[in-house]
Amino acid sequence: MTTVSMTVNGKAVSSDVEDRTLLVDFIREQLRLTGTHVGCDTSQCGACVVHVNGTAMKSCTMLAVSANDADITTIEGVANDDLHPMQKAFNDNHGLQCGFCTPGMIMSGIDMVNRYKAEGKKLDETAIRHELEGNICRCTGYHNIVKSISQAAGEM
Amino acid sequence: MHNTTYHKARNAADAASLLSGAEDGTLLAGGQTLIPTMKARLAAPTDLVDVSGASDMRGIIVSGNRVTIGAATTHAEVAGSSEIRAVCPSICDLAANIGDPAVRNRGTIGGSVANNDPAADYPAAMLALGATIQTNTREIAADEFFTGMFDTALDEGEIITGVSFTAPAKGAYAKFPNPASRYAMCGVFVASGDAGTRVAITGAGSDGVFRATDMEAALNSNFSASALDGLSVDAANMLSDIHGDSAYRANLVKVMAKRAVTGAG
The missing domain is CATH 1.10.150.120 ([2Fe-2S]-binding domain)
Structure with a gap:
């Protein structure tokens, strides 16, 4: 287990995760932000795309521990009061x-x-x-x- | 995915030490091949040593016509580098067509070169450009580096820190992507400069990336697509799979080589 800390949609989060935990699983199952989807789970479909430090990445093809200290934006974080x-x-x-x-x-x-x-x-x-x-x-x-x-x- | 222990390396020396201390460790760069392989349980390293943030393995240096690219530099960074584009636009164009945008934001040149996937794009560029692969212990010429499908001259625990090459006077990469995977069914990199013309082919050969020396000889006497008309490619040395049989690929090699020569101008 490793403690990871990151900013997700402007909010600081920290949690213990298994090193093998995928970023998408961390986002969905620990943070309960289920807007980021798992479609193919083989890097093809892009349903899991989030922004890591401002660039698009496939969160099913990245470890949560690799995102330590990163600034993450998911679909839940793009709207302000109005839709993006x-x-x-x-x-x-x-x-x-x-x-x-x-x-x-x-x-x-x-x-x-x-x-x-x-x-x-x-x-x-x-x-x-x-x-x-x-x-x-x-x-x-x-x-x-x-x-x-x-x-x-x-x-x- | 089987469990593993993650380590973040500060630099190449740190990575080497972390790797040597691991029971069955593997380097993790962008992870765009390794993570899917681990998810499919085709790889189960006890330890992952993440070099994506290794300070001495990142960045791009262009000095005159000499280009050096750190191993942990992403495809998107190569594609978007105005310094590289000014001297060697062909490798920027190649990088801009690897995988998809999200993959390019994470995948690295060092990872691609180390993996030597028979359908990867960068090995063709390295071979055609006569690049030098820099590791934490030595420099390896591309001609000696790629030793067969998924096989390289890297020793156990040896780490690619960067690649360097001299930008050719003319160069182009022509790729026929598999319409589903975007991997090369055939990709041909042609580079022509003071030292002559080099032609390297990925995606098609049954033993991974290779140089087409007969094409090089023909282009050295006449650098034009028509110079390749009389040549034939031996289907016996080609990959054959559900996406295309060996005769199809042999034909594709010639077609894409001609397109690359035309593209190089």
Whole structure:
């Protein structure tokens, strides 16, 4: 067991975990933040994407102990009083069907918009589709997901 | 995943000492291959020595045409490095197409090179660029480093600390990704400079990354895609699986090599 401390959605947390504990399991089972999903559990689907120190990572492919001292944002932490522009855009454009992949889609969406803005690059439809390679929607609702991210890119 | 004991290394020397003290320890860099392998119980190290924060294994140095990349540098950092892009854009483009964005934020060049997956992208770059693999004890030329599928010249407990290479005058990487996994079905890195042209191929060979010396000879006399027209690739040396049989891959090697040459200009 190792004691890990990190900031999750602005709140300091500390807990004893087995060294093999995955970050996603720590987030879901110890912190009870179940918005971060486990889809494939094999690094393919991206339902578990969270932001670690500001960048998107697959929390099913990272140990909780590796995130010691990190600043983590999960889907529960992106909205203030109002929905985050990315959440609002998914709502506006019906960017989901069953919704299981949506937390990861939103976390990846925010990450790609932030990166493209920082680099001064245009996030067009082709770029969004390329950037979504690590997020799988098994309802295959990609069209409205791309529309949602495109709308949010203009509002963020 | 079987249980394991996690250690965080401050630097390469610290990692070497932690590793030597472990019963059956393994280095953990970005973990984008190792963690899934452990989850599938295909690996069960007693100890993990995390080098992702090792201070002397991080960072990028570009001095003239000489590029040095710390082993714990992520794919995203290589892809986004304006210093590397100024002298060797081909390796930035390669890094920008490994896995997916979240994987690139965590996976490292040292981990990829050490694992020598037969479908990984970086081994082709290292071999074509004639890179030097720096470890905590010595320097190994890429030609001697990659010794077969998932096999390298690294000794037990030896740690890659970085890689360095001279940026070629012309270079390009052309990859045909598996549409599901994004691993290379075939990836060809072509680098051409004062020392001539080198062509390295990943994803296709039955014994991992390899150099196509006949292609190199043809390109040394005429650096153009058409110079490869008359060559044939022996299917006997190609991987064959449900994604593509050996004849398909042999053809793909030539197609992607021509695209790489065209891309290098």
